[in-house]
Amino acid sequence: MSAYRTSTKLKLGLILAAVAIGVASLAFTQRLADRLEAQDEQAVELWARAIEFQFQVSAQAAGPGPEVWDGIAEAVRAADLAPSRRDSLLAAVDTLRDGPPSDGLDFVFSEIVEPDRFSIPAVITDTAMTAASLWRNVPDDADFLRLAREMDDVHEPIRIEGAGFGEQLVHYGESPLARMIRLFPYVQLGVVALFVFVGYLGFSYVRRSEQSSLWVGMAKEAAHQLGTPLSSMIGWVELLRLGDAADPEMIADELEADVDRLRRVADRFEKIGSVPALVPTPVRPVLDAVADYIRRRVPTSGPPVAIDVDVPDWLTARLNVELFEWVIENLLKNALDAMEGVPGPHEITLTGTELSGEVVLLVRDTGKGMDRATARHVFRPGFSTKRRGWGLGLSLARRIIDEYHAGQITVDTSAPGEGTTFKIVLDAADVGELDPEPAVV
Known part of the structure; x- marks a missing residue:
C-alpha cells in the first residue's frame, strides 16, 4: 500500500x-510582453509625431511663391530706412523665401519615417x-480600414494634427x-505537458515491470522456500516405507x-x-538460529565456509522474528x-553493537x-547478478527492514575481489521490555 501511495x-x-x-512561465512572459x-x-507615438511634424513642415513650405518674396524685397530696398534696419529686413525676407530649415525634416525622414525602425x-x-x-508593416493589398478597426480592439488610436490634411x-x-x-508560454506548457506525459508513461511502465518482476519473484521464492522442506519430507516418507531400516522416532522428529x-x-x-507486530x-x-540453518546447507564440494556470530547477548531490538x-x-x-568460484577458505561474519539508541548489525x-x-541496484526488484536469480531476496529484505521495522539496510562497503558488507540499523529495545518467557526461536 505504501508503494502505491508513493506512486500516487x-x-x-x-x-x-x-x-x-506553467503559471510561473505565464506570469513571467506576460510581464515581458507588457514591457515590450x-x-x-x-x-508608435514617436512615429506618429514624426508624421505630424512632416505634415506641419509641408504645410509651412507651401506658402507664397518666390515672385511674392522678390516684390517684398524690392519694396524694402525702396523704402526710406536706416541701412541696418533695411539689411535686417532683407535677411528676414531671404529666410522666408527659402522656407523653414530642412535639417529637422531631413532627420525625420531619414531616421524615423522612411526606414523600418520598428516592426x-x-x-x-x-x-x-x-x-x-x-501604412507601415502592412501588405499593400490589405483591407486597411478593416485592419484599422481590428487594431483599435488592441490599442487606442493616436490622434495627430494633419495641418492641411485635417486631423488623422x-x-x-x-x-x-x-x-x-x-x-x-503556451508552447512551453505544451512541451512540459509532453515531458510529464512521457515521464508518466515511463514511470507507469517501470512500475508495471517491477510489479511483474515482483510477482514472478514471489512465486519463485515461494517455490524455493517450500521446496527444501518438501523434498526432505519426501525423503523421510521413503525411509518409512523401508520399514525396520530406519528409526521411526527419528523420522518423526x-x-x-x-x-x-x-x-x-x-x-x-x-x-x-500485513503490518507485523514488533x-x-x-x-x-x-x-x-539462522546461522545454524545455513551451516547445514553449505555445499561440501567447495572451499570451506565459516559462519561466525559475534553479537553480545544483551543486544536487544524491536523485531518481528x-x-x-x-x-x-x-x-x-x-x-x-x-x-x-572464488578460492577459499571463506568466512561470513555477523557483528552487532548499539549506538545512540540503535542496533547496528x-x-x-x-x-x-x-x-x-x-x-546501487542490488535492492531493486528484478535485479540480479546470478544467471538463474530472480532479484527478489534483497528487495524483500529492504522492504522488511525499511517499511516493517522502520530501520535501514544498505551496502556498507563492497569492492571487486574484496567482499561485501551489508549494514542493518534497527531501533534498540530496553532489556526491561523483554517478555519474561520469550518465545523459542
Missing part, C-alpha cells in the same frame, strides 16, 4: 510541478475612417515579437522439523501483506552465492564483491 504522490507531484512551471508593449507604444503594423486614416493615407488617426497593433512572447519449517515459511508470506527480542538467538530471520537468511544465501563476506554501479 509522485504522479501528483509531476502534475503540480507542471502547473507551477509599452516600448512599442512609445515607438509594428500601423495604418493612418482620417477620423471618419473612410480612407487610409499611410494612427491605428497600430502588436509587433511580431510581442505576439511570439505571448504565445511562448525430522518430519516435525520440516512441518515447522513449512509453517514458518507460511507465516513469512502472510506477514509480508516485539523487543534478543538479537543473538535469532542470528544463531519470522521476517527478520528471512532477511538474515537472504543475506547469508547471497554471501554464499558470492563465494562461488554488519554482515560481512569474503566473496567476489561488487562495483559501485552494481551496489
Whole structure:
C-alpha cells in the first residue's frame, strides 16, 4: 500500500510541478510582453509625431511663391530706412523665401519615417475612417480600414494634427515579437505537458515491470522456500516405507522439523501483506538460529565456509522474528552465492553493537564483491547478478527492514575481489521490555 501511495504522490507531484512551471512561465512572459508593449507604444507615438511634424513642415513650405518674396524685397530696398534696419529686413525676407530649415525634416525622414525602425503594423486614416493615407508593416493589398478597426480592439488610436490634411488617426497593433512572447508560454506548457506525459508513461511502465518482476519473484521464492522442506519430507516418507531400516522416532522428529519449517515459511508470506507486530527480542538467538540453518546447507564440494556470530547477548531490538530471520537468511544465501568460484577458505561474519539508541548489525563476506554501479541496484526488484536469480531476496529484505521495522539496510562497503558488507540499523529495545518467557526461536 505504501508503494502505491508513493506512486500516487509522485504522479501528483509531476502534475503540480507542471502547473507551477506553467503559471510561473505565464506570469513571467506576460510581464515581458507588457514591457515590450509599452516600448512599442512609445515607438508608435514617436512615429506618429514624426508624421505630424512632416505634415506641419509641408504645410509651412507651401506658402507664397518666390515672385511674392522678390516684390517684398524690392519694396524694402525702396523704402526710406536706416541701412541696418533695411539689411535686417532683407535677411528676414531671404529666410522666408527659402522656407523653414530642412535639417529637422531631413532627420525625420531619414531616421524615423522612411526606414523600418520598428516592426509594428500601423495604418493612418482620417477620423471618419473612410480612407487610409499611410501604412507601415502592412501588405499593400490589405483591407486597411478593416485592419484599422481590428487594431483599435488592441490599442487606442493616436490622434495627430494633419495641418492641411485635417486631423488623422494612427491605428497600430502588436509587433511580431510581442505576439511570439505571448504565445511562448503556451508552447512551453505544451512541451512540459509532453515531458510529464512521457515521464508518466515511463514511470507507469517501470512500475508495471517491477510489479511483474515482483510477482514472478514471489512465486519463485515461494517455490524455493517450500521446496527444501518438501523434498526432505519426501525423503523421510521413503525411509518409512523401508520399514525396520530406519528409526521411526527419528523420522518423526525430522518430519516435525520440516512441518515447522513449512509453517514458518507460511507465516513469512502472510506477514509480508500485513503490518507485523514488533516485539523487543534478543538479537543473538535469532542470528544463531539462522546461522545454524545455513551451516547445514553449505555445499561440501567447495572451499570451506565459516559462519561466525559475534553479537553480545544483551543486544536487544524491536523485531518481528519470522521476517527478520528471512532477511538474515537472504543475506547469508547471497554471501554464499558470492563465494562461488572464488578460492577459499571463506568466512561470513555477523557483528552487532548499539549506538545512540540503535542496533547496528554488519554482515560481512569474503566473496567476489561488487562495483559501485552494481551496489546501487542490488535492492531493486528484478535485479540480479546470478544467471538463474530472480532479484527478489534483497528487495524483500529492504522492504522488511525499511517499511516493517522502520530501520535501514544498505551496502556498507563492497569492492571487486574484496567482499561485501551489508549494514542493518534497527531501533534498540530496553532489556526491561523483554517478555519474561520469550518465545523459542
